[in-house]
Amino acid sequence: MKFLLLGIVLLLTACGGTGKPDNIIPVQSFDAQRYLGTWYEVARLDHRFEQGLSHVTAEYSLRDDGGIKVVNKGYSQKESKWDTAEGKAYFVHDQNIAHLKVSFWGPFYSSYIVFELDKDYQYALVSGENKDYFWILSRQPTMDPALLDKLIEKVGSLGFDTKKLIKVDHTIITNQQISSH
Numbered sequence: 187m188k189f190l191l192l193g194i195v196l197l198l199t200a201c202g203g204t205g206k207p208d209n210i211i212p213v214q215s216f217d218a219q220r221y222l223g224t225w226y227e228v229a230r231l232d233h234r235f236e237q238g239l240s241h242v243t244a245e246y247s248l249r250d251d252g253g254i255k256v257v258n259k260g261y262s263q264k265e266s267k268w269d270t271a272e273g274k275a276y277f278v279h280d281q282n283i284a285h286l287k288v289s290f291w292g293p294f295y296s297s298y299i300v301f302e303l304d305k306d307y308q309y310a311l312v313s314g315e316n317k318d319y320f321w322i323l324s325r326q327p328t329m330d331p332a333l334l335d336k337l338i339e340k341v342g343s344l345g346f347d348t349k350k351l352i353k354v355d356h357t358i359i360t361n362q363q364i365s366s367h
Contacts, residue, residue, distance in 0.1 A: 204278050204287040204297050205315040209344055213303045216284035218254065220307045221300070222246045225323040227260075227354045228309075228334065231347065233319070235271075238264055240355035244323065249274060256288060302340070309333070311341060320346050327356035 206212070227242035236242065239260030247255045256273040273290035275298060277283070284300035297315035304310070309329065312321045322329070322337055334353075342348040 203315045204285075204295055206285060206297055206299050207313060207315070207317050207345070210299055210301045210313050210317075213284035213300050214282065216282050216300065216303070217307075218248075218281060221284075221303075221310075222248065222254070223325075225310065225325065226327045226356060227321055228324045228327075228329050229322040229338070229351050229353050231318060231320045231350055232352050236260060238262055239269060242354050246275075252276075254286070256290075302337075309337070311337060313346075317344075317346050320351075 223246060225244045225246070227244065230236065230242075239262055242258070242260035245255075245257040245259070247257075249255045254275040256275050257270065258273070259268060259270045261268050271290050273288050275286045275288040276295075278285045278287050278297070284303065286298040287295035288298045289295045296319075297313070299313045299315075300310050301313055302311035308325045310323045312323060313319060320341060322334070322341075338348050338351060
């Protein structure tokens with residue numbers, strides 16, 4: 187249910203906002219086809235809609251209308267269940283610029299800005315419309331600690347509050363947890 191709260195949070199905080207932080211520049215020459223697929227959330231600034239969730243992933247696929255389907259999933263140890271939210275994303279400007287608007291509820295959108303992307307599309311740094319929203323995504327559940335530290339240092343220099351950054355648990359879960367999916 188926490189992911190379902192995302193729509194309410196976006197409604198109250200974004201109200202259709204697709205802006206971006208001043209010193210955050212979306213990736214140019216963005217290739218949506220290469221970005222599609224599964225991404226693991228390695229670290230994030232925590233929010234009510236993700237609080238307490240581990241094993242968080244985002245699955246991106248093409249929609250029939252030219253947009254991108256977004257399926258976020260995470261496991262709540264406290265509730266012993268998986269939470270899933272489905273949304274849609276569209277490019278704010280050109281499809282080669284990694285600035286999208288995403289919605290999980292009705293006509294209300296919030297920014298999704300990929301501002302750093304590995305040349306092989308193996309990791310991404312993502313911001314919302316302000317620096318209260320931030321994620322480090324990877325194609326793998328874990329990331330080389332030296333690379334992760336370098337990325338955290340970089341986002342700290344850009345003004346994100348890295349003291350509030352949490353690392354997302356992707357350790358193996360039990361068969362009982364999996365079956366409750």
